[in-house]
Amino acid sequence: QSVLTQPPSVSGAPGQRVTISCTGSSSNIGADYDVHWYQQLPGAAPKRLIFRNTNRPSGVPDRFSGSKSGTSASLTITGLQAEDEADYYCQSYDSSLSGWVFGGGTKVTVL
Amino acid sequence: EVQLVESGGGLVKPGGSLRLSCAASGFSFSNAWMNWVRQGPGTGLEWLGRIKTNLEGGTTDYAAPVKGRFTISRDDSRDTLYLEMNSLRTEDTGVYYCSLDWGSGWLWGQGTLVTVSS
Numbered sequence: 001q002s003v004l005t006q007p008p009s010v011s012g013a014p015g016q017r018v019t020i021s022c023t024g025s026s027s028n029i030g031a032d033y034d035v036h037w038y039q040q041l042p043g044a045a046p047k048r049l050i051f052r053n054t055n056r057p058s059g060v061p062d063r064f065s066g067s068k069s070g071t072s073a074s075l076t077i078t079g080l081q082a083e084d085e086a087d088y089y090c091q092s093y094d095s096s097l098s099g100w101v102f103g104g105g106t107k108v109t110v111l
Numbered sequence: 112e113v114q115l116v117e118s119g120g121g122l123v124k125p126g127g128s129l130r131l132s133c134a135a136s137g138f139s140f141s142n143a144w145m146n147w148v149r150q151g152p153g154t155g156l157e158w159l160g161r162i163k164t165n166l167e168g169g170t171t172d173y174a175a176p177v178k179g180r181f182t183i184s185r186d187d188s189r190d191t192l193y194l195e196m197n198s199l200r201t202e203d204t205g206v207y208y209c210s211l212d213w214g215s216g217w218l219w220g221q222g223t224l225v226t227v228s229s
Contacts, residue, residue, distance in 0.1 A: 002155060036216045038156075044221075045208060046156065051216030089156055091217075099174055100146070100158040 003028065004090055006103035012080045013111045020106045022073045022090035028101060030071035033093040037066055037075045040087045040105075049088070050075060077108070085110050113137040115209050115220030122226045127199050133192040133209030133220055141165065141187040144212040147194045150222070151205040159183075161212075162192070177203075199227045 005023040012018040022035060029035055035053050038046035048057055050066035053073065063079045073092075077084055090103040119131040133145070147159040160173040162183045171183050182195040192209050206222040 038216075045219040046217075048213075048216035048218065055215065057215065091156075097175075099172055100161070102148075102156040102158065105155040 002104040003094055003097070003101040004092060004103035006088075006090060006106045008104070009107045009109065011109040011111055012077075014080055014082060016080050017076060017078045018080055018108060019077075020075045020088055020090075020108070022075070022092075022103050024071050024073075024092060024094075024101075026071065027096040028071075028092045028094040029068065029073055031095055033095075035066070035068055035073040036091045037064075037073075038089045038091065040089065042086070046089060080108075080110055082110050084108055113211065113213075113218050115211060115218065117207060117209055117220045117223040120207065120223030120225045122228065123199055124229050125199060125201055125227055127227070128195070128197045129199065129225060131194040131196070131207055131209075131223060131225070133194075135190045135192065135209075135211070138211065140185075140190040145183075145185065145192045146210040146212060146217065147181075147183060147192075148208045148210055148219075149203075149205045149225075150208070151202070154205075157205075159194070159207075196225070199225075201227050203227050 010018050037050040039049045040046045053068040054066045065076050087105045094101045114136045116134045146161045160183045163170045180198045184193045204227045208222045209220045210217040
């Protein structure tokens, strides 16, 4: 069981908006540690998508956005596209474990 | 361009050992905190450990499942990161990634597959 909790899957039609939640606790997200998000396409390595809660690296489409509040964070894809079918992972630091933790991953399916 | 290239994966028997390497280029390796992360078959990402710069003492930290069995080291003269794995178990099977803490999220290599099986 992962320290950060994500829904196993979400789906939506092309053009729709989907949101992936990442729920932590007072020793990670709630302790004000940053949250990063990664996209992993089938058969590929993870690629950074959102860093420090809300920031997009250059080259990442602006339909991807992140937010954070309290002990949770969210990744939103606005205007879902077929190429967004992938697994998405959140990441933060945990002070109780003295190490980095990941969510269990969320598979996004475009209907 | 940042490049991280892992190597050294393969098939090993339970109880055996393996050393993975990660060749880095495109950034100042000696100034970087580096991590190892693995992904089991069909499962999510699991952080294994991190090494700080040699200027900071090369301090290492490990996740509980691998502490005492795995050792992370670095050779700044070769821009290479290592993961020495001992007492391997079947549950250590997976793809092993080295990752660079870029300060704005992590950058990842392509991974190397480790299979622990008799």
